Amino acid sequence: MSTPVLSVDDLRTQFPTDRGVVRAVDGVSLSIEPGEIVGLVGESGSGKSVLAESVLGIVEEPGEIAGGDIRFDGRSLLEMTDEERQSIRGGRMSMIFQDPMNSLNPTLTVGEQIAETVRLHQDTGESVTLSAELKRKIVGAAKNGEAWRRAIEMLESVQIPEPEARADDFPHQFSGGMRQRAMIAMALACEPDLVIADEPTTALDVTIQAQILEELEELKDEFDTAILLITHDLAVVAETCDRVNVMYAGEIVERAETRELFSNPEHPYTQGLIASTPQLENPDATLEPIEGNVPDLIDIEYACHFAPRCPEAERECFERPPEFRSVGDDHEAACLRRGPAGDRL
Amino acid sequence: MSREAAADAATDASQEAAVANEVILETEGLKKHFDQSDGFFDRLLNADKSVKAVDGVSLELRAGETLAVVGESGCGKSTLGRTLLNLHEPTEGTVRFRGEEIGGLSDREMRPYRSEIQMVFQDPLASLNPRQTVGDIVTAPMEVHGIGDSDAERTRRAKELLERVGLKPSYIDRYPGQFSGGQQQRVGIARALAVEPDVIVADEPVSALDVSVQAQILNLLKDLQSELGLSLVLIAHDLSVIRQVASRVAVMYLGKIVETAPVRELFEEPNHPYTRSLLSAVPRIDPSARTDRVVLRGTVPSPIDPPSGCRFHTRCPAVIPGEDWDGSQAAFRRAFTFRTRVEGGDVDVDAVRRQMENANGGSAGDEAVSERIVETTLPGEPRSLPDDAAERVREAARLLVDGDAAGADRTLGELCSSPCAADEPARVDTGDDRWAACHRVDPEYDASAKPMEGTGSSG
Numbered sequence: 001m002s003t004p005v006l007s008v009d010d011l012r013t014q015f016p017t018d019r020g021v022v023r024a025v026d027g028v029s030l031s032i033e034p035g036e037i038v039g040l041v042g043e044s045g046s047g048k049s050v051l052a053e054s055v056l057g058i059v060e061e062p063g064e065i066a067g068g069d070i071r072f073d074g075r076s077l078l079e080m081t082d083e084e085r086q087s088i089r090g091g092r093m094s095m096i097f098q099d100p101m102n103s104l105n106p107t108l109t110v111g112e113q114i115a116e117t118v119r120l121h122q123d124t125g126e127s128v129t130l131s132a133e134l135k136r137k138i139v140g141a142a143k144n145g146e147a148w149r150r151a152i153e154m155l156e157s158v159q160i161p162e163p164e165a166r167a168d169d170f171p172h173q174f175s176g177g178m179r180q181r182a183m184i185a186m187a188l189a190c191e192p193d194l195v196i197a198d199e200p201t202t203a204l205d206v207t208i209q210a211q212i213l214e215e216l217e218e219l220k221d222e223f224d225t226a227i228l229l230i231t232h233d234l235a236v237v238a239e240t241c242d243r244v245n246v247m248y249a250g251e252i253v254e255r256a257e258t259r260e261l262f263s264n265p266e267h268p269y270t271q272g273l274i275a276s277t278p279q280l281e282n283p284d285a286t287l288e289p290i291e292g293n294v295p296d297l298i299d300i301e302y303a304c305h306f307a308p309r310c311p312e313a314e315r316e317c318f319e320r321p322p323e324f325r326s327v328g329d330d331h332e333a334a335c336l337r338r339g340p341a342g343d344r345l
Numbered sequence: 346m347s348r349e350a351a352a353d354a355a356t357d358a359s360q361e362a363a364v365a366n367e368v369i370l371e372t373e374g375l376k377k378h379f380d381q382s383d384g385f386f387d388r389l390l391n392a393d394k395s396v397k398a399v400d401g402v403s404l405e406l407r408a409g410e411t412l413a414v415v416g417e418s419g420c421g422k423s424t425l426g427r428t429l430l431n432l433h434e435p436t437e438g439t440v441r442f443r444g445e446e447i448g449g450l451s452d453r454e455m456r457p458y459r460s461e462i463q464m465v466f467q468d469p470l471a472s473l474n475p476r477q478t479v480g481d482i483v484t485a486p487m488e489v490h491g492i493g494d495s496d497a498e499r500t501r502r503a504k505e506l507l508e509r510v511g512l513k514p515s516y517i518d519r520y521p522g523q524f525s526g527g528q529q530q531r532v533g534i535a536r537a538l539a540v541e542p543d544v545i546v547a548d549e550p551v552s553a554l555d556v557s558v559q560a561q562i563l564n565l566l567k568d569l570q571s572e573l574g575l576s577l578v579l580i581a582h583d584l585s586v587i588r589q590v591a592s593r594v595a596v597m598y599l600g601k602i603v604e605t606a607p608v609r610e611l612f613e614e615p616n617h618p619y620t621r622s623l624l625s626a627v628p629r630i631d632p633s634a635r636t637d638r639v640v641l642r643g644t645v646p647s648p649i650d651p652p653s654g655c656r657f658h659t660r661c662p663a664v665i666p667g668e669d670w671d672g673s674q675a676a677f678r679r680a681f682t683f684r685t686r687v688e689g690g691d692v693d694v695d696a697v698r699r700q701m702e703n704a705n706g707g708s709a710g711d712e713a714v715s716e717r718i719v720e721t722t723l724p725g726e727p728r729s730l731p732d733d734a735a736e737r738v739r740e741a742a743r744l745l746v747d748g749d750a751a752g753a754d755r756t757l758g759e760l761c762s763s764p765c766a767a768d769e770p771a772r773v774d775t776g777d778d779r780w781a782a783c784h785r786v787d788p789e790y791d792a793s794a795k796p797m798e799g800t801g802s803s804g
Contacts, residue, residue: 043555143703152700159642161686162721164700165693176418205417205582207641210626214640232556235585235628239635262630276560278585280612280627281634287589289560293525 003074004031005194005226006055006093011068013047013054020298024050026250026305027068034193035224037217039241039258041231043273045294047250048230052198055228056095057085073193091121094187098199100179104171104186111167114151114186121190122147154185157222158215177208184215191223198230213240234277238262246270249295249305256331266333269306304336312337314345369576370406370429370462370544374438375399375448377421377428381649397648398424400600401438406544411570411577413591413608415584415623419645421600426548426580430462431455442544460490463537467549469529473521479507479532480517486539506535511565527558534565538573546578551586563590584627588612593778596620599648599656606779616781618663642682642724655784658765659685665784667762672731677761680734683723684757687741687750692718694746715742734760764790 013025024047032038042048053059055070057077070077072093077085089095097103105113119126126145148167155163158181171179180200187195197216201209217240220227229241237244237258244261246254246269254267265271272290279285292309302308302318310317317336324332325339336345378395398421406412414422427433429440431447440448447458466472473482483503484496493499504514510531521529530550537545550566551559567590570577581587587594588608595605596619604617615621622639629635641660646652652659658681666677686692697717701709719727719742727735737760744753770782784790 043557143699149704156721162691162693162696164721165691165696168696206584206626206628207417207622209628210638210640211642213628214638233628234556235630238630238632239628259632262632273556274630276557277630278560278563278583278589279630279634280585280588280624281629281631287560287564289564290557293527293558294555 002034004071005034005073006228007031007071008051008055009069009071011051011054011070012066013050013059013063014066015063017298022297023250023300024063024297025054026297028247028250028252029068030245030252030255032194032226032228034226035220036243037220037227037229037241039229039231039237039244040247041234041237041244041273042247043232043294045249045297046247047297048247049198051247052095052196052228052230055196056089056093087121090117091190092192093194093196094190094192096180096183096187096195096197096200098202100176100183101171103183104179106171109168109170110174110182111148111151111155114154114167114182114189115145115147117186118147118150118189119145150189151185154189155182157188157219158182158185159211160185177204177211180204180208180212181215184212184219188219188223188225192225194226194228196228196230199232200229201236202231202233209236216240234262234273246273249300250297251305251334253306253335254331254333256328260328260331264328264331266327266331266338267306267335268310268312268337270333272309272311304334316345367408368405369408369443370578371404371441372429372438373403373441375402375404375425375428375435375440376437377424377433378436394649397421397600397651399428400648400651402597402600402602403438404595404602404605406576406578407593408543408576409570409574410592411566411579411590413579413581413587413594414597415581415587415594416597417623417645418582419599419648420597421648422580422582422597423548425597426464426546426578429546429578430464431458432464456490460486460492460540461542462544462546463540463542465530465533465537465545465547465550468553469526469533470521472533473529473536475520475522478518478520479503479512479535482521482532483507483517483535483539486536490540492540503535503539506538507532509538509569510535511561525558526554527561530554530562531565534562534569538569542575544576544578546580548580549582550579552581552583559586566590584612584624596623599645599651601656601782603657603783604779604781606776606781610776610779616775616779616786617657617783618661618785619657620781622660622662652766654764654766654768655770655782658763661765663785664765665763665790667764669762670731670734672734676730676734677763679724680730680738680757681761681763683719683738683741684761686722687745687757688754690750692722692745694718694748697721711743711746715739715746718742718745 008028008030011025011028015022015024028051040048054065065078072088126147152163152167155167160166160178160181174182201212204212231237241258244256244258245252248269254270265274275288276290278287290309295305303321304317307313307317320336322334322336324334325343327333327338338344377399378397381394381396402425414425416422424433428435431450435448439446442458442461480500480503483506484499487493487499493502504517507514507516512528512531521532551562554562563586569575579591591608593605593607594611595602596617598619604620615624622641625636625639639662646659658664662678664678664681666674670677698709698714701714701717719739723738727738737756741753741756744756764784770784770787772780772782773787774780775786
């Protein structure tokens with residue numbers, strides 16, 4: 001195997017609060033190979049977005065990375081200077097968020113925003129000094145450069161009709177689906193090695209979601225980009241990802257190749273999540289909700305975070321932390337009640 | 346549907362049929378338009394600039410059923426829900442509760458009906474007063490409607506209700522902020538039940554909740570309905586959720602209902618192309634359940650100026666070619682998309698020219714600019730169209746470049762005529778207790794001559 005684009009190793013991200021320390025990410029490891037779509041699926045409060053923020057280096061104060069390592073293309077992001085990290089972010093590593101309106105600049109035209117990213121991260125021979133940027137902003141976008149041409153090209157590749165005309169629009173003139181596409185165009189403009197997509201289609205209608213997911217896959221093939229797809233939606237993961245990590249209360253509880261995971265879910269949480277998801281083709285199956293709620297992540301006292309809601313939990317589950325065990329081909333679950341017969345509780 | 350299948354469905358439904366015949370809530374030609382004009386001059390110049398959120402909806406809710414209203418955002422389903430409760434005054438048409446007109450009643454006149462029709466909202470926290478205890482929240486509507494003889498009696502009932510929705514009676518003194526999203530939604534449901542309504546309109550009741558909690562609330566709604574004999578209107582965008590709890594479904598697009606059918610029939614055999622597209626866009630966990638996807642291009646048009654004829658025709662993969670078209674239906678769809686974009690004023694000739702001049706240096710000739718317009722505006726290649734049609738498309742692009750937009754519209758209008766753009770489709774019964782509004786199912790339009798091809802994404 002080649003060097004992973006991203007490898008996260010025993011990452012711990014914490015938030016000190018008045019009531020105690022919130023361990024939002026509590027010892028998570030995962031890796032992504034070039035050209036691969038890896039899913040990170042979990043409910044709200046699972047820590048999946050904090051994991052993304054940790055990788056991007058944008059964890060909000062007073063949160064901090066308290067342990068572990070994050071390596072991008074073999075180099076530790078945590079040991080880099082701010083300038084080094086900044087040059088990777090937006091260039092070789094970019095992101096797509098749930099709400100494009102919050103991540104697009106409302107005062108710049110869509111074309112100009114994409115062109116700006118290109119100028120900053122690729123050597124187009126165009127000045128990126130403050131005065132040059134200001135001039136572009138006041139006088140209007142520089143439309144004869146390589147960067148602007150690239151912006152149009154990207155808008156076209158994410159299927160925005162009339163890219164030349166729409167590039168002059170401001171974000172608010174775009175519909176929700178088009179904004180999300182503009183953000184994908186921006187994220188891919190510098191041909192990044194890794195894209196982190198946090199709930200990229202959650203705010204969209206199913207018809208638009210289907211378009212966007214299809215485009216993400218096409219673009220991945222075209223640019224050989226690795227994608228970390230973070231979502232709560234099992235079906236979205238099932239349709240787009242090569243491999244899946246299931247996250248619960250700060251920990252990864254199960255990981256496998258996508259087809260394997262959904263045909264043989266092993267961890268009781270994954271099983272519960274699938275059983276509680278309504279499915280079109282299986283309407284007669286009663287939904288079996290997981291009892292209780294996602295726990296407060298402050299000072300969890302029990303070893304397996306899922307134990308209090310787990311229908312199979314034994315006393316030992318509350319006392320001994322579960323390690324990953326092989327439960328199938330390239331398939332691991334962190335549960336004391338799973339794994340080879342001799343180890344199973 | 347075959348006769349046997351119809352008979353099967355009839356037996357299936359026979360249990361509910363006894364109660365299902367009574368119509369409890371009903372709309373006829375219901376319209377709700379929102380005025381968008383900014384001032385006097387706007388009104389003077391723009392005769393009708395209103396948002397036609399609900400634009401002629403006739404629906405009935407039968408006793409004991411769950412009627413789901415589904416559609417994309419902006420289709421008007423939430424406005425429809427609020428108009429059913431007379432929270433919006435109808436612009437036109439009627440809303441009848443047990444045969445009595447309630448649309449447009451004043452607050453005072455509406456009061457007796459408020460205890461009959463209740464609403465559950467999407468965002469539970471936003472719909473609960475954070476300064477009131479759960480007890481206050483649940484007993485307040487009882488007080489208003491004179492239910493219960495004393496405070497003690499109402500509190501006792503509130504505790505019963507909490508238990509009924511799966512909360513501990515001891516939670517009665519807590520505040521909404523102390524609960525999780527799922528528990529808050531349970532409080533919202535308890536409040537709606539407090540006045541013993543016959544009808545509950547639930548607007549996206551689970552879309553703000555986590556999957557594992559969603560299932561709890563869906564099961565609760567199902568149980569409550571069968572125990573209390575409630576009639577439910579469930580407004581939702583999630584088809585999987587609807588499949589789980591609805592008995593009948595109405596599919597809404599741009600202010601109109603395009604198809605209604607019992608839930609099983611709708612999902613197994615959707616009649617309207619829009620319903621088919623929606624269903625195929627839902628991601629599936631089970632790979633064997635995935636269908637050939639009909640990817641809808643473009644977004645929902647503006648409800649201020651909705652398309653003529655069938656409102657879905659601008660995006661419909663099954664749009665019917667006019668009689669003069671001698672190519673394939675798929676080619677017609679592509680040419681028609683070109684027409685829609687040109688007519689919609691999406692093509693900016695100057696921007697294209699500027700861009701080309703900047704990229705190449707020097708000036709861009711008219712011919713080159715019109716070629717580029719065809720390239721970016723027509724889905725697919727011009728040579729995939731019949732020769733004559735490709736030439737007309739190029740001609741329209743040239744007219745555009747010459748500044749003759751009306752001429753371009755005319756050329757394309759002649760090339761791409763379609764009954765779907767010309768006539769509004771009528772409701773056509775398509776089986777037992779179901780109808781669709783689409784020329785494709787209407788025997789009056791012989792669409793079989795131009796069948797829809799390959800449902801996969803083309804262009």
